[in-house]
Structures are given as C-alpha cells and as structure tokens.
Amino acid sequence: MNIDYHALAPEIILALTVVAVLVVDLLPVEKFWTAVVGLGGLFLSFIPVLTLGFCESLEFCDDTGVRVLFGDSYVVDTFSLVLKGVFLGGAFISILLSVGYLESDRFWQGEYYFLLLSSALGAVVLASSRDLITLFVGLELVTGPTFLMAGWRKGDARSNEAALKFFIIGVISAAILLFGMSLVYGVTGETTFTGIRLASAGIVDQPLFTMGVVFTLLGFAFKVSAVPFHFWTPDTYEGAPTPVTAYLSVVSKAAGFVGLLVLCYLAFAELRNIWGAALWILAALSMTVGNLIALKQTNVVRLLGYSSIAQGGFMLVPFGAAVTAGASPAQLEDAFFATVTYLLIYAFMNLGAFAVVIAVRNRLVTAEMDAWGGLYNYAPGLATMLAIFFLSLAGVPPLAGWFAKLVMFRSALSIGGGWAIALAVIAVLNAVIGFAYYAKVVKAAWFDPIPEAIPADELRGRSIVPSLQFALGLTVVAVVLLGFFPDVIARLGDLTTGFVSGF
Amino acid sequence: MTIVQFLVLGAAMFSFGVYGVLTRRNAVLVLLSVELMLAAVNINLVAFDRFLADQLAGGQVFALFVIAVAAAEVGIGLAIVLLIFRNRRNANVDDLDLMKL
Amino acid sequence: MTLADYLPIVLMAAVGIGFAAVSLWLSWRLAVNNPTPEKLAPYECGIVPLQEPVERFPVKFYLVAMLFVIFDVEIIFLFAWAVRFEQHGWAGVAAVGIFVALLIETLIYVWKRGALDWNVARRERYRTVVAERLEESQRVGEAA
Numbered sequence: 001m002n003i004d005y006h007a008l009a010p011e012i013i014l015a016l017t018v019v020a021v022l023v024v025d026l027l028p029v030e031k032f033w034t035a036v037v038g039l040g041g042l043f044l045s046f047i048p049v050l051t052l053g054f055c056e057s058l059e060f061c062d063d064t065g066v067r068v069l070f071g072d073s074y075v076v077d078t079f080s081l082v083l084k085g086v087f088l089g090g091a092f093i094s095i096l097l098s099v100g101y102l103e104s105d106r107f108w109q110g111e112y113y114f115l116l117l118s119s120a121l122g123a124v125v126l127a128s129s130r131d132l133i134t135l136f137v138g139l140e141l142v143t144g145p146t147f148l149m150a151g152w153r154k155g156d157a158r159s160n161e162a163a164l165k166f167f168i169i170g171v172i173s174a175a176i177l178l179f180g181m182s183l184v185y186g187v188t189g190e191t192t193f194t195g196i197r198l199a200s201a202g203i204v205d206q207p208l209f210t211m212g213v214v215f216t217l218l219g220f221a222f223k224v225s226a227v228p229f230h231f232w233t234p235d236t237y238e239g240a241p242t243p244v245t246a247y248l249s250v251v252s253k254a255a256g257f258v259g260l261l262v263l264c265y266l267a268f269a270e271l272r273n274i275w276g277a278a279l280w281i282l283a284a285l286s287m288t289v290g291n292l293i294a295l296k297q298t299n300v301v302r303l304l305g306y307s308s309i310a311q312g313g314f315m316l317v318p319f320g321a322a323v324t325a326g327a328s329p330a331q332l333e334d335a336f337f338a339t340v341t342y343l344l345i346y347a348f349m350n351l352g353a354f355a356v357v358i359a360v361r362n363r364l365v366t367a368e369m370d371a372w373g374g375l376y377n378y379a380p381g382l383a384t385m386l387a388i389f390f391l392s393l394a395g396v397p398p399l400a401g402w403f404a405k406l407v408m409f410r411s412a413l414s415i416g417g418g419w420a421i422a423l424a425v426i427a428v429l430n431a432v433i434g435f436a437y438y439a440k441v442v443k444a445a446w447f448d449p450i451p452e453a454i455p456a457d458e459l460r461g462r463s464i465v466p467s468l469q470f471a472l473g474l475t476v477v478a479v480v481l482l483g484f485f486p487d488v489i490a491r492l493g494d495l496t497t498g499f500v501s502g503f
Numbered sequence: 504m505t506i507v508q509f510l511v512l513g514a515a516m517f518s519f520g521v522y523g524v525l526t527r528r529n530a531v532l533v534l535l536s537v538e539l540m541l542a543a544v545n546i547n548l549v550a551f552d553r554f555l556a557d558q559l560a561g562g563q564v565f566a567l568f569v570i571a572v573a574a575a576e577v578g579i580g581l582a583i584v585l586l587i588f589r590n591r592r593n594a595n596v597d598d599l600d601l602m603k604l
Numbered sequence: 605m606t607l608a609d610y611l612p613i614v615l616m617a618a619v620g621i622g623f624a625a626v627s628l629w630l631s632w633r634l635a636v637n638n639p640t641p642e643k644l645a646p647y648e649c650g651i652v653p654l655q656e657p658v659e660r661f662p663v664k665f666y667l668v669a670m671l672f673v674i675f676d677v678e679i680i681f682l683f684a685w686a687v688r689f690e691q692h693g694w695a696g697v698a699a700v701g702i703f704v705a706l707l708i709e710t711l712i713y714v715w716k717r718g719a720l721d722w723n724v725a726r727r728e729r730y731r732t733v734v735a736e737r738l739e740e741s742q743r744v745g746e747a748a
Contacts, residue, residue, distance in 0.1 A: 019709060026716050071559075133565050140572045147579050151586055160587045167583050168533055171576050172524055175540035178569060179517055182544050182562075186506075186551035191561040207612035214613055277610070567680050574677035578670045585666055 007067040007076040009048035010084055014121045017041025021117060025110025035099050038113040042092045042120070046085065053081045066498070072192040073131030079496040082340070083127040083258055086347050090251040091120035093351045093471050097358055098243040100465035104362075112152060115145035116247065123255045130266070132181045132191045135259055139177075139223070142255045143170050146248055150240040162239025169222060169232040177219020183212030184267075193267035200270045213268055217278050220263070223256030226316060227285040230309050234293075237305035242361060245301060246354035249308045250347045257315060257343055264319060265336055265500050276323025280423060283320040286313030287430040294437050300357055300367045303437060307393060308350065310434060315342045317408050317427050324417035331415045333497040338411035341493035345404040345482060352475030353389040356382060359464050359472065369441060374450030383445045385476055392479050394438035395431055400482035403489065405431060509550035516543035530587070534580045541573045667719060678707055 005012070017038065024034050055061040067076040094116060102109050122141025129135040147170060151163025185191055187209040188199035203209055218229070225233040237245045264275050290310030297303035318335035321327075327335075357367060359382055364371050376383035392399035412424040464472075482489050516539055523536025545566045552562025685692065685700050692699075714720060 019706065022709065022713050026713060133561070133568055136565075137568055137572065140575075144572075144575060144579060147583065151583055154586060155590065157590060160583075160590055163583045164530060164587055167580055168524075168530070168537075171534075171537045171580065172540070174572075174576070175517075175520065175537055175544065178541065178544040179547070182513075182547035182551065182565075185562060185565065186510075186547065186555070189551075189555045189557060191559075191565065210610070210612055211616070274610075564684065567684055570680055571677055574673050578674045581666055581670045 004067055004069055004076075006048065006061070007052065007069060009052075010045040010088070011121065011124055013045035013048065014041060014117065014124060017045070018114060018117045018121060021110065021114045025114065031109040032099075032103070034110045034113045035095055038095055038117050039092060041117065042088050042095070045124075046088050046092075049081055049084050049088065052076060053078070053085075070134075072194055073134050074128050075130045076128055077498050079340075079498055080127040082344075082492050082496050083254070084124050086254060086344055087120055087123035087127065087251055090247070090254070090347055090351065091116060091123075093355075093474060094243060094247040094251065096467045096471035096474075097246055097351075097355055098241075099467040100362070101241060101243050101358060103465075108152075112149065115149050119143075119145040119149075119247075120251065123251055123258075126255050127258055129259075130193045130262065132185060132193075132196075135262070136178065136181065139255065139259055140174060142252055143174075143223070146244070146252055149244045149247070150236055152241050152244060156239075158239035159241065160239075162236045165232050166236040166240075173219050173222030173229070176215055176222070180212045180215025180217070180219060183208055184216060187212060193262060196267045197269055200268070204270055209271075210274055213271055213274055214278060216263065217260075217275055220256055220260045221282055224253055224260065224312050224316075225309050226282040226312055227289040227309060230286070230290070233309055234302050234305040237308070238299065238302045242301060242354060242358050242367075245305075246351055246358075249304070249354070250350050253308065253312065254343055254347060257312075257339065260319070261336065261339060265332070272322055272327075276320060279316050280320030280323050280419060283313050283316035284423060284426050286310060286316060287427060288313075291430050291433040291437070295433065297437070298369050300369055300372065300441060302367075303369075303441065304350075304353060304357065307434070307438070310430065311346055311350070311393070313430070314405070314408055314427060315339050315346070317423055318411045320423050321412040321415045321420035324415050324420050326417065327415050329500070331411075333500045334414060335411045336497050336500045337493045338407040340496045341407050341489055342404040344489055344492060345400045345479075348475050348478040348482070349389050349392040349399075349401055352385070352472065352479055353393060355468060355471045355475060356386045356389055359468055360386070362464065362468075369444050371451055372441070372444050373448030375445035376447075377450060385472060386445050387442045388476060388479060390438040390442050392483070394435040396435075398480075398483050400479045400486070400489070402483060403486035407490075407493075506550060506554045509546060509554075513543045513547040513550070516540075516546065530580075530584045534577060534584070538573060538577065541569055545569055664722065671714060671719065675707065675711070 017040075020037050020041065021034050024037050025031070051058060051061060052067075068074075069076070095113065098112065098116070102112060119142050122138050122144075126135065126138030126142060129138050147163055147167040150166050151159050153159035184196065187203060187206055188196045190196045190199050200209070222229045222232075237249065240248065260279075264272075264279075268275055287310050290306050290308075290313055294303050294306035294310060297306060316339075318338040322332055322335045360372065360375065360379070361367055363379070375386065388399060392401035395401045395405040409424055409427065412420050412427065520536045520538075520540030520543060523539065524533055527533050527536060548562040548566045548569070551557075552560060552566075555562070557563075681703060682700060685696055689696065
C-alpha cells in the first residue's frame, strides 16, 4: 500500500509529540518541559503544513495538487491546510495561555498538555476528513479530552459541574449525530462525502434521508453551541479553567464549524433547502438570544460565553442565506468563503480576549465586571488590549472583526432573496446589540472609578508571565494588522473554497 | 426478516436511551442510557451494512469505531463522576445548580 | 424554502409529543394517588432502613473497571485486522505493531503513575511493621 507520508506529516508529528509528552511526564524532570515539548511539537507539525501549502514553489515536493488518501476518505487540499494552520496556531496559543495558569496552582500538568495535544490532533484530522467515519473519529478526538480539561480544577465544585454538564451534553449530541449518520449511510449506502453526494441526487425527497440529515445537523448544532442547543455553553465556560475556556471557544468550536462546512457544502450539497432552512433558524436564534442574554451579564467570562454563542450565529448566517433557491455556485462559494474568513478572524480575536481576561484575573482574581473598574489607571497596557479585542469582537472598523462582519453581510446580501435579506437585517440589529455589551466592558475598564474594595497592593500586583505576554503580543498584532490588511485573510479564505463548486 | 424490523428495534432502543437520559438522576445511569443510544446506532449500522451488501463493509467498520469511542467515553465519564462523587458524596445530576442564567 | 421537505420531521415530532402527552395524561387520569407511609418506603417489607447505606463500592473498583473497559475494547481494532490478516502481509503486521506499541506505552504510563497499585496505604503500613520487627530482631540478636 502506497501512503503519501508528506500529506500525513502534520498528523504523524503531532501524534509522536503526544507520545513524547507522556514519556517526558514520566521522566524525573520539571513538568514545565512537557509544555515545551508540546509547543515544539506544534511548531514542528506546522512546517509540513507550510511545505504542503507552498508545494508548487518547492523543489523537493512533488506537486500533485489535491492529495487524496485512503479511498477518498482523507483529503489534503488548501481548505484543510488553512484550517490545520488555524488549529495548530489555536492550540499553540492555548498552551501559552495555560503555562502560567497551571503553574500557579497544584494542577496535573503533564496530562493536561497530553490531553490538549490529543484534542488538537483530532482537530487536524477533522480538517482533512471527507468520510463519515473519519469525521466522527476526528470530532470525538477533539471533544473527548476537553471534557476532562473542563474539570481540571479538581477541588472546585464549579469546575466539576462544568465538566459533567459538558460531558453529558457532549455524549448525547454524539449519539444523536451518530444516529443521523447511520441513517444517511443506510439511505445512500456510502460513507465517503463524494459518494454520498453522487448517491443523493435521485433520493433527495426520501423522508429517511431528510431525517438523517437533520439529526446529523442537530449533533453539530450542539457542538457549535447554536441556540436552542446552547445550554451547556455558559456554565461550562464559566466553570472550566479560563485557558480551557479559550481553547473550547476557539479550537473546539471551529472544529464543529469545519464539520458543518464539509457536510453541508460537500456531502449534503444537493439538500441545500433542508440544511439551509434549519441553519437559517439556528443562525437567527443564536444571534438574537446570545446577544440579548449577554447584555445582562456581569461576569466577563460568562459574557464571553454568550458572546461566542452570538458569534457562532454570525458564522451561521451565510449558511442560512444559502437557502435561497436560485443561489449560483459562485454565490455559494462566497457564502463558504464568508464563514471560513469569519472563523479565521474570530479565532484570533477570541483567543486574544481570553488572554486579556486571564491576565486581568491573574491580578484581580475575580472576573466580575464591577471589580474591573478603572483598569486603565493601573494597567494601561492591559486596558488598551482589552479595548482592541472587545471592539474587534464588536466589529468596529479598523480592527479585524470589522472585515469578518463585512464579508458575512456581503455574502448574505449578494445571494439576495427575501429570506437571505431578512437574515441580514437580523444580523445588523444584532451587531448593534453586540456593540452595547462589548462597549460596556471597555467603558468599565477605561472610565469607571477603581472600586474601593480592592486593596492597593493588588493593583500594583503580579507581573504577567512571559508566555502570556507572548500570546497577547501575537494576537494583538494579528487583530490589528488583519484589520488594516484584510487582503491576507481574504486570500486565505479564497483558497479554501475549492470543493464547493467542484462538481 | 426485513430491514424495517431492525430499524424499528434501533429506533426503539434509541428512544429508550433518550428517555433514560432525560429522567434518570444518577450520572452513572445517564451514562448507561447514552450507551443504549449508541448501541441502537450500532444496530442500525450493521443492519444497513447487511441489507446493502456493502462491498467495503463500511457499516461494520463504522460500528467498530463507535464501540471503541463509546468505551473511551465511558472511561472519561466514570472519571468525571468519580471526581464529583469525591467532592460531594453523590452523583445526582439535578444537584448541579451552582451556575444559573 | 419548501416546507414540504420538513413534513416527515414535523409528523415525527407530532407523533412523539402526542404519544408522550397522551400517556402522561392517561396515567394522571387513571392512576389512584393514595400514598401511605408504607408505600413511600424504599422497600415495602423487611427491615425498615434507618439510614442511607454509607459505604458503597470502593473507588478503586471504578478505576480498575475504567482501565479494563478501555484496554479491553481497543482489541476490536485487532479483530478488524485479523479477518483480513493475509491480504495485508507484513505491512499490516507493522501497522498493528505500532498500534499495540502505543497501547503498551499507555499501560506503562498507567503503571508508573500508580493507578494499578492496590491498597498502597495498607502495604506501606505492612512494610513499616515488617521493617520495625526486623530491626528489633536484629537488636535482640546483637544483644545476645
């Protein structure tokens, strides 16, 4: 059997890193080295992603275009490469966020990095999956370790609760997803996405097929925490250790969206009216409910939880707009492009927002908004970065989040038709509501007086550990630069639309 | 034997699982109910595989992966239940209400 | 958007909700609700339980059960390879070898971490007792 090892190199290196972290954990050395090995492994596995991406301009690389492995079930194309890069980068920054946090208390460090890397490996596999089986295995590898990571503060009842809620919802959603997948397999007789798409042409109006598709989408709706399947999200985000929350809200959520993208635009491409209608409703509900509840929050982590639900809704808007019957392949490509671009930018700004929350929490212990008053007076750098990330999440122009919102609206409006326009109007209203609560946090940090209850020595406080500084720097530069030069991210997004009109 | 009989069995087992998940208070029993749902999926997959006469045996392979993943999930679930049991001496799902809207 | 596509889902949901509602309503209408202290007791006969059972299974059983379930079920991947053993030849053996090596690595990890140790506390106590006795007997021997 001939296997293209170059195409699999990121996964192989990451798997070896996972093994190495376990071995290092057993050796009698400082646990800090497990984090170093993890970071090194993530960096090393990023190299083959680059060499695969720039294959045509490299001498040693035999350029075969899209690399198809294992009988259509594993594909390495530009879409999967871009997303692998995002997952590896997200995991890299998550580890940077975790280092100081884990060392500050008695946590089990070796296992933590082992689990985080396993989850990242799952995400990398997921990006290439073009088959129900590999998709399912990848998705479970992403979510499985995160159940344990959510409960990492073992003595804390909130963390325990977060883990159990997340776990129960996670396994139920996996079961629903599998039930849907089994029906899809039964009706089409195929597990590969191309096979399903070819087989589905004649049986679009079979009730069993519709049920299979809807169940599969429901399973993913849990994973991307779309309303009304979002109940676990705020509790888990609040209770889990904050670096884990950052990981969940970026890598784990992005993994769910990648699954949705390949399923909707490849496997179920012929059933656009079914998934379009379902995701239209989910998008409208997620944006509205997520934003309205976020308005009332006083805890910044919980606010970011609801904000991530609402942001998920914005990412679903292009899916929902695609329900318009007359949408041309080019318009569908644009919708696909909009979701991917939003996802890429969201990853950077949300990780940055959580990095700021971790840094402030390091000093003030609490994440209640009242306690954050006057942050600018004693930590001007942190307050500035807080403003950058939160205003970017709100979509204020010179920052990256603005471009994400722009492409999302553009795709919905260019597809046109009553339903798409209506969804765009709902999205605009929600962008306004969103601005209100993001601005509330920024206002508290910049203009409110310092609360009297905080002792003065806490304000001078501890310095930020170097790993966290590095993570903050990376994300700030990304968010600001991408805001001024959106062409970079647009180019990346453009590269990914390969298989949308591939038939 | 027709495929419908297997599908009805699968759907019934899945529904029993959902019922158990929604009504049981003990986390271990919730876990058992989820296992029932996954077993229903396996029945579906293997039945479809048999009746489609799939050359690649996709359904059977899928079922193997479902079994393995289900086992891993049980391991994770038991670990979390143990953690909660150690801290609060019971494993009732309803008692987990520290955080509200 | 053609709503007709959703007809099967709506029908299924209607039947499901209807069935649940009807059976709940029936049991509420038909059942006689007349609780007495005996009926509310966990067991209607035998010794009246005075307190909740305190000691359940020791946690160690759960740990071993967990490890057993995981290592046991991984064998099914060997099964998938075994039914096509001859077609895959040495490449298949190598692939399965890697898989088993990973399992062994995990086992070593679990072992070194002490998850397989049974009754560590009691064994420690036993060891100290033995050491004390040994010391004492040596002292007695030296004195003699």
